[in-house]
Amino acid sequence: MAENKIPYKIYLDESEIPTQWYNVRADMKNKPAPLLNPATLKPMTHADLAPVFCDELIDQELDDTDAYIDIPEEIQNFYKMYRPSPLIRAYFLEKALDTPAKIYYKFEGNNTSGSHKLNSAIAQAYYAKKQGLKGVTTETGAGQWGTALSMACSYFGLDCKVFMVKVSYEQKPFRREVMRTYGASVTPSPSTTTEVGKKILEAHPGTTGSLGCAISEAVEVATHTDGYRYVLGSVLNQVLLHQSVIGLEAKAALEKYDVKPDIIIGCAGGGSNLGGLISPFMGEKLRGENDYKFIAVEPASCPSLTRGKFAYDFCDTGMICPLAKMYTLGSGFIPSANHAGGLRFHGMSSTLSQLYHDGLMEARAVEQTSVFAAAEQFARVEGILPAPESSHAIRVAIDEALKCKETGEEKTILFGLTGTGYFDMVAYQKYNDGEMSDYIPTDADLQQGFDGLPKVD
Amino acid sequence: MAENKIPYKIYLDESEIPTQWYNVRADMKNKPAPLLNPATLKPMTHADLAPVFCDELIDQELDDTDAYIDIPEEIQNFYKMYRPSPLIRAYFLEKALDTPAKIYYKFEGNNTSGSHKLNSAIAQAYYAKKQGLKGVTTETGAGQWGTALSMACSYFGLDCKVFMVKVSYEQKPFRREVMRTYGASVTPSPSTTTEVGKKILEAHPGTTGSLGCAISEAVEVATHTDGYRYVLGSVLNQVLLHQSVIGLEAKAALEKYDVKPDIIIGCAGGGSNLGGLISPFMGEKLRGENDYKFIAVEPASCPSLTRGKFAYDFCDTGMICPLAKMYTLGSGFIPSANHAGGLRFHGMSSTLSQLYHDGLMEARAVEQTSVFAAAEQFARVEGILPAPESSHAIRVAIDEALKCKETGEEKTILFGLTGTGYFDMVAYQKYNDGEMSDYIPTDADLQQGFDGLPKVD
Numbered sequence: 001m002a003e004n005k006i007p008y009k010i011y012l013d014e015s016e017i018p019t020q021w022y023n024v025r026a027d028m029k030n031k032p033a034p035l036l037n038p039a040t041l042k043p044m045t046h047a048d049l050a051p052v053f054c055d056e057l058i059d060q061e062l063d064d065t066d067a068y069i070d071i072p073e074e075i076q077n078f079y080k081m082y083r084p085s086p087l088i089r090a091y092f093l094e095k096a097l098d099t100p101a102k103i104y105y106k107f108e109g110n111n112t113s114g115s116h117k118l119n120s121a122i123a124q125a126y127y128a129k130k131q132g133l134k135g136v137t138t139e140t141g142a143g144q145w146g147t148a149l150s151m152a153c154s155y156f157g158l159d160c161k162v163f164m165v166k167v168s169y170e171q172k173p174f175r176r177e178v179m180r181t182y183g184a185s186v187t188p189s190p191s192t193t194t195e196v197g198k199k200i201l202e203a204h205p206g207t208t209g210s211l212g213c214a215i216s217e218a219v220e221v222a223t224h225t226d227g228y229r230y231v232l233g234s235v236l237n238q239v240l241l242h243q244s245v246i247g248l249e250a251k252a253a254l255e256k257y258d259v260k261p262d263i264i265i266g267c268a269g270g271g272s273n274l275g276g277l278i279s280p281f282m283g284e285k286l287r288g289e290n291d292y293k294f295i296a297v298e299p300a301s302c303p304s305l306t307r308g309k310f311a312y313d314f315c316d317t318g319m320i321c322p323l324a325k326m327y328t329l330g331s332g333f334i335p336s337a338n339h340a341g342g343l344r345f346h347g348m349s350s351t352l353s354q355l356y357h358d359g360l361m362e363a364r365a366v367e368q369t370s371v372f373a374a375a376e377q378f379a380r381v382e383g384i385l386p387a388p389e390s391s392h393a394i395r396v397a398i399d400e401a402l403k404c405k406e407t408g409e410e411k412t413i414l415f416g417l418t419g420t421g422y423f424d425m426v427a428y429q430k431y432n433d434g435e436m437s438d439y440i441p442t443d444a445d446l447q448q449g450f451d452g453l454p455k456v457d
Numbered sequence: 458m459a460e461n462k463i464p465y466k467i468y469l470d471e472s473e474i475p476t477q478w479y480n481v482r483a484d485m486k487n488k489p490a491p492l493l494n495p496a497t498l499k500p501m502t503h504a505d506l507a508p509v510f511c512d513e514l515i516d517q518e519l520d521d522t523d524a525y526i527d528i529p530e531e532i533q534n535f536y537k538m539y540r541p542s543p544l545i546r547a548y549f550l551e552k553a554l555d556t557p558a559k560i561y562y563k564f565e566g567n568n569t570s571g572s573h574k575l576n577s578a579i580a581q582a583y584y585a586k587k588q589g590l591k592g593v594t595t596e597t598g599a600g601q602w603g604t605a606l607s608m609a610c611s612y613f614g615l616d617c618k619v620f621m622v623k624v625s626y627e628q629k630p631f632r633r634e635v636m637r638t639y640g641a642s643v644t645p646s647p648s649t650t651t652e653v654g655k656k657i658l659e660a661h662p663g664t665t666g667s668l669g670c671a672i673s674e675a676v677e678v679a680t681h682t683d684g685y686r687y688v689l690g691s692v693l694n695q696v697l698l699h700q701s702v703i704g705l706e707a708k709a710a711l712e713k714y715d716v717k718p719d720i721i722i723g724c725a726g727g728g729s730n731l732g733g734l735i736s737p738f739m740g741e742k743l744r745g746e747n748d749y750k751f752i753a754v755e756p757a758s759c760p761s762l763t764r765g766k767f768a769y770d771f772c773d774t775g776m777i778c779p780l781a782k783m784y785t786l787g788s789g790f791i792p793s794a795n796h797a798g799g800l801r802f803h804g805m806s807s808t809l810s811q812l813y814h815d816g817l818m819e820a821r822a823v824e825q826t827s828v829f830a831a832a833e834q835f836a837r838v839e840g841i842l843p844a845p846e847s848s849h850a851i852r853v854a855i856d857e858a859l860k861c862k863e864t865g866e867e868k869t870i871l872f873g874l875t876g877t878g879y880f881d882m883v884a885y886q887k888y889n890d891g892e893m894s895d896y897i898p899t900d901a902d903l904q905q906g907f908d909g910l911p912k913v914d
Contacts, residue, residue: 007471008537014464080465081549081840092538110567112842112877154837155549174631174882178842180889181833376638380611383538385569385635420569422879425631432637 008091010253012084018248019071021241023060024279025351026067027286030358032237032350033325035061036312041456044322052219054127054229060238067283069241071123072130078122078155082111083245087253088417092381094401101404103397104261105417106250106277107384112178113148115387115419116273117233120242121145124231125152134227135159139189139214141168142342142389143175144419145233150182160184161228163191163217167208167337175423189214196220196318210334211345216318234270235315235324235349243276250414251280261292261414263400267392268296268305268363269342271349277416278361285360294361295400296352297392299371301439302335304328304348305356305363307446312456313347323454326353330449336439340368340427342389346449366395367438372431374398375421387419388427465548467710469541475705476528478698480517481736482808483524484743487815489694489807490782492518493769498913501779509676511686513584517695524740526698528580529587535579535612539568540702544710545874549838551858558861560854561718562874563707563734564841569635570605572844572876573730574690577699578602581688582609591684592616596646596671598625599799599846600632601876602690607639617641618685620648620674624665624794632880646671653677653775667791668802673775691727692772692781692806700733707871708737718749718871720857724849725753725762725820726799728806734873735818742817751818752857753809754849756828758896759792761785761805762813762820764903769913770804780911783810787906793896797825797884799846803906823852824895829888831855832878844876845884 025031034043049058060069071079090103108116128136135158140146146162153160162184169176169188176186189209190197196216200207207213215232222230233239254261264281266274274296284290296305304327313328315321328347335344348356355361368388375391377398378384386394397415404411421428430436482488491500506515517526528536547560565573585593592615597603603619610617619641626633626645633643646666647654653673657664664670672689679687690696711718721738723731731753741747753762761784770785772778785804792801805813812818825845832848834855835841843851854872861868878885887893 009471011468014466112836112840114879151840155840173886174879177882177886177889178879181836181842181885183837379569379638380640383569383608383612385638422571422631422635425634428638429630429634432634 006089006257008089010087012249012253014080016252017079017083018245020068021071022244022248022280023067023069023241024282025064027283030354031064032354035322035324038323051223052230054131056127057238060241061236075123075126084249085110087250090382096381097401099401099405100410101401102412103401104414106246107417109420113151115144116246117145117148119245120239121148121152123242125156125158128229129156129158133229136229136231137161137218137222138231139163139211139218141165141211143168143172147178150179150184154182162186163189163214165189165209165214172423189217194220210317212317212331215316216320219320234272237351239272240275240349240351243272244279246276247278247280262411263293263413265295265393265396265415267389268298270345271352273416273418275349275352295396296361296363297396298365299343300365300367301339302344303365306365309450310357311453313453324350326350330452332452333449338437338439340388364396366392369436369438371395385421387421388424390418463546463714465546467544469706469710471537473709474536474540475702477525478528479701479705479737480524480526480698481739482521484740487811488521489811492779492781495780508680509687511584511588514695517698518693532580532583541706542567544707547839553838554858556858556862557867558858559869560858561871563703564874566877570608572601573703574602574605576702577696578605578609580699582613582615585686586613586615590686593686593688594618594675594679595688596620596668596675598622598668600625600629604635607636607641611639619643620646620671622646622666622671629880646674651677667774669774669788672773673777676777691729694808696729697732697806697808700729701736703733704735704737719868720750720870722752722850722853722872724800724846725755727802728809730873730875732806732809752853753818753820754853755822756800757822757824758796759801760822763822766907767814768910770910781807783807787909789909790906795894795896797845821853823849826893826895828852842878843874844878845881847875
């Protein structure tokens with residue numbers, strides 16, 4: 001009965017945008033393992049990290065005890081430009097699937113960056129500005145993070161140097177132009193502008209790059225240029241912290257209508273979106289207040305949670321970054337060239353890795369043709385053209401809803417729709433033309449990556 | 458004081474989506490001139506139009522007396538997927554301009570079609586479905602209309618045949634793929650699939666097409682295929698009627714905060730967005746209840762209002778459509794190839810043409826480099842990457858705000874932000890690289906178009 005009163009879109013008021021981020025680590029009994037200094041294998045201190053990251057972001061990175069951290073007013077003001085994001089009841093999808101399940105999605109694509117990445121980009125740019133820096137460096141793959149950071153830097157008048165994975169730089173010239181329009185400089189990676197880039201190019205002359213390479217170059221430039229620091233769009237604890245606005249808003253919107261989700265689903269590359277979406281719900285589960293089923297969805301071609309090892313590893317190919325304990329395929333792992341769907345990082349957020357290791361979260365790997373089938377079905381009934389990354393979550397949400405159809409269960413499903421697919425039409429075209437194929441790495445393929453794992457214990 | 462309480466975004470509730478469209482013609486003393494049958498030069502009747510358009514849409518096209526027309530429930534339901542659209546107070550732009558003016562914009566780009574076109578597409582698809590048709594045909598230039606119609610047809614299970622201006626088909630493959638993803642067929646125009654296309658190709662072998670050509674082809678297919686009708690995304694009275702939801706929502710949102718705009722600005726190609734935005738405000742002006750200053754903004758390279766003739770003309774190049782009385786550059790006019798900014802139709806909505814002729818609305822022509830400068834400035838402070846078309850309105854809104862800075866006047870400016878520029882990055886790249894130039898047709902250039910005007914009087 002109350003059911004019928006739930007609107008298609010649930011918007012919160014501007015005044016309901018969270019004023020604090022939620023730090024899920026505070027409620028974790030088993031804390032995520034600390035970053036290690038690769039030279040000494042000792043936990044990284046604030047001083048160790050200071051040449052790389054902004055000071056306040058290091059505090060956030062290392063803080064695993066404070067549950068709530070105030071969002072500075074300037075960031076709250078920027079959030080008002082595009083938040084609260086809508087929570088949408090997928091009435092049209094439910095109807096198309098003929099399922100008794102109730103499906104909701106939190107849509108983070110309604111800003112120019114086209115994805116949730118802006119939530120952390122604006123925070124990181126703010127702290128860089130506050131520290132009096134001139135600019136920041138970063139890497140980007142598909143381009144969503146680079147776009148978001150360019151916008152954020154433009155807003156605060158910071159210089160922004162983006163290293164873009166070469167294959168994306170060439171295949172996605174429009175993403176590059178969006179970043180330039182916001183005033184960023186964009187360099188294809190690996191490049192000859194850095195020592196690590198030159199080294200990688202010498203070893204692999206024809207390489208089209210990887211996220212791991214681009215991270216190495218961005219870190220080198222940040223640590224060798226006065227007034228610059230490096231920022232990262234996923235994986236790190238600080239990023240999950242900022243992204244908690246997604247989950248906090250989603251929870252507040254559902255509570256307005258007394259809705260409690262049974263299953264919460266998110267796509268997982270480095271973990272920024274999934275971590276942000278599930279944080280406040282996971283907090284309740286950790287504190288024993290409520291139970292939820294969480295599902296991380298990753299591509300079968302880059303299956304860090306479902307087939308990776310829980311071990312210390314480098315976050316970058318150049319091996320100049322700290323070691324993180326995470327589910328990883330090895331920093332040398334590069335997904336097959338036929339992989340179109342993003343989420344191609346070899347590792348996974350330490351926080352999410354620990355939660356998964358402790359059995360608090362499930363994971364599922366899906367193949368890309370089935371992901372694009374879900375994307376197209378979703379687009380045709382719900383109207384939004386989803387990013388390939390987001391479509392991993394759509395795939396599993398549809399699968400769970402179809403299970404409900406079989407069993408007759410009226411489960412409530414919430415998933416994160418992280419972004420739009422406007423810049424992914426090359427992949428859609430492949431799918432439309434029937435030219436998309438799947439790829440699942442063999443155990444031997446994966447062993448190569450595992451062989452490169454650093455010896456820590 | 459109340460001022461400070463105005464949020465960055467004013468959202469209406471789902472329940473505040475208009476349930477009736479407003480028909481501005483009902484309040485016009487001088488009605489727009491009727492469409493004429495080109496063979497007889499007599500006003501087109503319902504029977505004359507029936508082979509081309511859907512029956513109920515013809516009723517709407519010819520109705521200049523009913524002020525309000527009910528929006529069918531199915532269309533209202535679809536509107537809920539992406540409406541109400543936000544009305545945004547441009548606090549960041551005001552600050553960047555250091556102007557006492559208060560600037561608001563109605564943002565229609567927050568749906569997958571990326572523009573306001575969906576408001577009419579869904580209505581036209583609904584009436585086609587209701588009439589039991591199999592499908593519809595249409596033309597598209599930049600692709601916003603074709604995208605919107607593809608979405609709408611997918612929703613109602615209608616076939617959708619799009620003739621896309623050849624130059625756009627080749628330069629905007631991603632737009633084409635979005636349409637295909639929604640299940641439409643897309644043919645580059647002129648094509649050899651129609652008689653009129655063959656004729657045009659014979660006369661102009663190397664032509665890259667024009668909207669006028671594509672309209673001719675789409676009409677031919679509609680009238681020669683059983684169960685099909687032709688639909689159009691602008692110019693027509695019915696389209697302005699559907700687009701009145703933009704103005705109705707904008708007005709309702711402003712009234713929540715007792716705000717009355719002094720100046721209302723919209724870009725104008727065929728007039729769908731401008732007509733929709735200003736309709737309810739114009740109604741008040743026509744009824745003598747309130748006064749507003751309306752400004753239509755068009756490209757200097759396609760200046761139908763500011764330099765065109767108010768005369769009967771064909772809407773298409775193949776001269777198979779009815780004659781419309783409008784400000785026109787002649788159906789043979791094609792904007793220079795260096796023109797990047799959309800809004801390239803040779804004529805203008807009869808309704809808007811009449812209002813302009815009667816001195817109820819102003820018009821201004823702007824050059825494209827200044828339009829892209831405004832687009833970039835807007836993107837960097839407001840965060841939204843605007844479509845080139847929408848940026849014409851931004852240009853004049855900024856100009857008017859800067860005038861206020863000089864005079865110290867605290868005018869309230871409302872403009873329509875019709876869509877996003879994600880598929881226009883080729884043009885942005887040209888601008889970023891300093892390779893964009895302006896073009897203003899000479900009087901002699903325009904005379905060629907005027908020479909082709911039909912002799913009606």
